[in-house]
Amino acid sequence: MTRYSSNQKEQTRTRIIEHAGRRLKSDGIDGSGVSTLMKDAGLTNGAFYAHFGSKDELVAATVADQLQFQHDTIEALPDDRASLEEFIADYLSPRHRDHPEEGCPSAALLGDVGRSKPVVREAYASGVVNIFDVLAARIHVADAAEARTRAIGLITVLVATLQLARAISDPTASDRVLAAGLANTRHFLV
Template sequence: MARYGKEHKDETRRRIVQSAGRRLKKGGLDGSGVTALMADAGLTNGAFYAHFASKDDLVAATVTDQLQQQRELLQQLADDPDGFTRFVHGYLSPGHRDDAEGGCPSGALLDEVARSSPAIRQAYSAGILGVADDLAALMAPGAPAAGRRRALGCIAILVGSLQLARAIDDPQESAAVLAEGARSISVLLAAPEG
């Protein structure tokens, strides 16, 4: 029986993590079993333990990957003078609201992450603080370290607005929540730092 090399194993793990990202954001942490996660990656349950010690291990790796993708997006916007505004408007758009599977992991999973294992919470915490630092760099390119608290405030408004907009079934009220979220970020940024 031929053994696959490290490169193949790494690519398979990457495929599992990427497909798990979509599945977890769509069905939630509890609504996505190992069987479904592996089937999405085109693999059997038997292959799971060659890559992950447990489902929590896979979820932690997936959360890390999803937040890293968000960081990469923010870093791409760093050279754009309107990068922060573009990010906020894209995040609080009807398109993002309607695409939980392809969108932000915080908007789809935050409530479940808060009730999950220490390993998942640790992976999320490390990732979201990195996102906050990258967002702070967009908000205040000259002094990003001083902006982490404000960036976390912006993230709270972004995620809360997105989750509320997704929960409201009236399209006009939902859109109003998105618009109010963007307005609230403007108010937060206009306030003197305290």
Template sequence: MVRYGSEHKRETRQRIIETAGRRLKRDGIDGSGVATLMKDAGLTNGAFYAHFASKDDLIATTIADQLRTLTANIIAQAEPGPAGLEQIVRWYLSADHRDNPGDGCPNAALLDEIGRCADATKQVYTDGLLVAIEGMAARMAPHDPSSARVKALSLLGMMAGTLQLSRALTDRRLSDDLLEQGVRNALALLGAEQHI
């Protein structure tokens, strides 16, 4: 039997988390069994429990990882101030994001299912989401980000809902129009925000 070092185990665990993130955002939590998640990572079911205590453990870990990735790759990389908010809005409400849920934000892809998860998963989601929201709030109100926290959360809610609707529509043109209107609505909200 081949023995692997701790670095190999960490890399394998991360591969499971990353592939699970893509699968969960495409097929949902309920639509993604352990066997499928492990197959995506190129592993057998038997290897699962060497890395996670349960599917719930994997789900919570994956959601936390997805929110960290969103914060690091999208929110933290956006320009400071209003220009960065516009970048975030335009990325979020883009046809590319709509068409590639596996590579996108976990909010629009998984919110309805996260709401039905165990409290531990909801807490991990809340903690990760608040970090993302702080990044947005810092662009809304650089001198007092906490004052913009609820408004940033509302903006994200509006964007996630718009993206969910756009993904559900079979009429591509209507879906594109919805995304464009969503961008206008979000930017109008941000414009009003700058005058308060």
């Protein structure tokens, strides 16, 4: 019997989380069973428990990973208004709307997270607070509390706009929702 190195085990865990991120954002938490998530990663169901104690643990790890990626993306932006506006425009784009599996975990999973077990909600809360912080640092107002309030408002508008745009089947009406959301984000950046 060959034992996996800790590096190989971590690579496999990372692969599971990456594939789970796409599937969960596409099909929802309840729409994806362990067997589907493992098949996506090219692994058997038996390998699952070598990495996670339950599906909820996998979902929590995936949500944390997805939010950390989003945090890191924002943090890597140049610290200027134009870069933040470009990020916002990309977030509220038809491409992002039409490909939830590639995008924001909040817009794709927020309703599911709210109904999830505490381990998932705690992972989400921790990750989204970090995103509030990184956005607040890029909203250049003198008062730190005001910057944080604006960051929370900005995330709220982004996520709600994308969710609403995805729920509307008429492409023209959905595009109008995206455009209105984009216009509304400017109130947080003044």
